[in-house]
Amino acid sequence: MSSDERGGGEWAEPLQDLGIDTDAADRMARFLELLTRWGSAVDLFAGARPDTVLGSLVREALAALPWVGEGGTLLDIGSGNGFPAVPLLIARPGLHGVLLEPRERRWAFLKEAVRELGLDAEVRRERVAEHPGSGYELGTVRGVEMKTWLPETARLLREGGSWLWWTSETRAAELSNRVTEGHVLTFTLPGSERGVLAVWRRCST
Numbered sequence: 001m002s003s004d005e006r007g008g009g010e011w012a013e014p015l016q017d018l019g020i021d022t023d024a025a026d027r028m029a030r031f032l033e034l035l036t037r038w039g040s041a042v043d044l045f046a047g048a049r050p051d052t053v054l055g056s057l058v059r060e061a062l063a064a065l066p067w068v069g070e071g072g073t074l075l076d077i078g079s080g081n082g083f084p085a086v087p088l089l090i091a092r093p094g095l096h097g098v099l100l101e102p103r104e105r106r107w108a109f110l111k112e113a114v115r116e117l118g119l120d121a122e123v124r125r126e127r128v129a130e131h132p133g134s135g136y137e138l139g140t141v142r143g144v145e146m147k148t149w150l151p152e153t154a155r156l157l158r159e160g161g162s163w164l165w166w167t168s169e170t171r172a173a174e175l176s177n178r179v180t181e182g183h184v185l186t187f188t189l190p191g192s193e194r195g196v197l198a199v200w201r202r203c204s205t
Helices: 009-016 022-042 050-062 085-091 104-117 146-156 169-178
Strands: 073-077 096-100 121-124 136-142 157-167 183-188 196-201
Touching: 022 050, 022 085, 022 104, 050 085, 073 085, 073 146, 085 096, 085 104, 096 104, 104 121, 136 146, 146 157, 146 169, 157 169, 169 183, 169 196
Parallel strands: 073 096, 073 136, 096 121, 136 157
Antiparallel strands: 157 196, 183 196
8 A cells, every 4th residue: 555545645755854764754654644643632732733744743753863772671651642662663773662651542552553663662551660671782762851750760771871852952952961881972953943852872981
């Protein structure tokens, strides 16, 4: 079945311009159509119109690809509407995802997205403090306050692992001042008014 038949045709061509292959662009288009269908019922966009924010959200998520390996496991905190985890999992099909989302309706949306897109991922209805996992290679977070997840990183992220945070310059600087292992690099996201990507590699040197 083509992306046009699934209702995602309007997205497929622009997505290919982002440097992802045809299959990934098709799956991304399906994800965006799914978001549009679920958005109002589950309030996935805090009142914003999906057609005005989805393109920016995809570009911002994919900006992290240079720090995302082809394999391993990605832990995403507060997965909500699926950004950044779902686009990253689409673009890196060898990656396994663990998505944490405590809110029931958003958890249900993410379960449906993982099923429909055939992603290698599990969606857990948990807060980060409740999650029993540890030793992840990669952690991602967006839209969750630092005080919620930073105290958990010592057990969640293995030494040499990376933590990616979509945030503001001010908060990225605060993170840099608070971490005691490794250092934090910041990179401007597409459309600089939307903030930065803070990349923290946890290491002892």
